[in-house]
């Protein structure tokens with residue numbers, strides 16, 4: 001025994017790897033052998049190359065390395081200017097996210113430098129809201145005495161399509177619908193939903209008032225297939241679901257399933273939750289251009305905006321997309337179709353990808369935490385507005 005000399009293993013520097021086998025992972029690698037010159041490109045939505053914006057990837061083998069990353073085609077993406085004044089989101093653990101100062105160059109490349117303290121680090125357009133977190137919200141609704149889960153069907157790729165319900169499960173009282181992530185590359189909408197559920201399940205006066213007087217139906221992820229594919233805007237068939245509400249294409253059953261649930265219960269309040277690539281503010285869009293528009297709609301919108309202003313300093317009413325001219329609304333957009341069909345308060349909510357102009361945060365910018373807090377503010381605004389909805 002003994003005597004076998006084992007030569008020490010040569011010190012091998014691990015190679016840098018760009019990996020996309022994480023949820024929502026998507027990026028094209030042009031070159032990545034040298035951490036000082038990592039060259040990447042953003043890929044289009046699978047079935048619809050008009051949309052190219054979402055990215056998500058991990059760098060591995062980078063402990064102690066100073067990574068110089070260039071996303072070379074940022075300036076050729078769908079919302080190219082969205083990358084000006086935008087900082088990339090980063091995380092070591094996929095839970096705590098922070099921003100890395102980034103710069104859109106004249107050549108259209110978005111560049112950033114990152115000195116990694118660990119072997120692996122993730123980067124994304126915005127902190128992904130994962131399927132684990134979605135599953136946790138489903139479980140919370142199932143376990144709550146004031147909640148339940150309806151599986152409305154399955155997506156074209158076979159994913160279950162859950163709708164959470166809280167409050168008046170006997171369908172007495174007002175009917176509230178909140179939907180999120182019609183656009184899969186806007187994960188702040190998922191974080192928002194988590195904040196809504198957090199606030200509803202607190203045992204205080206506000207939660208009791210809302211749960212006691214309304215049924216709150218929440219579709220936390222309208223576009224599970226798009227999320228799974230790493231799409232920014234569209235579902236597995238390449239369709240923008242927020243242009244499918246008037247006459248849903250058979251390849252957009254996600255919309256048809258929710259329309260059916262709405263028709264069964266009726267709708268008194270609808271909120272469609274999104275992220276906006278360009279505008280560094282939280283804002284609401286109403287349904288002022290629908291044929292059915294009345295002064296009552298305008299008063300309900302103004303009342304809800306005032307309640308949101310009272311509930312959170314992150315909301316404002318100065319910056320938005322502008323108003324549709326009377327009768328000119330696109331009824332294929334969810335909030336317009338719902339307002340026209342159910343004659344109710346119906347709104348689109350947008351959160352920024354960039355930092356928040358009124359209350360900037362240089363470390364995290366607009367973040368999962370603030371998206372969740374905004375979800376809580378929705379419940380507080382609902383407590384104020386529910387009595388006047390019907």
Ligand SMILES: [Zn+2]
Pocket residue numbers: 183186274275
């Ligand atoms: Zn959107």
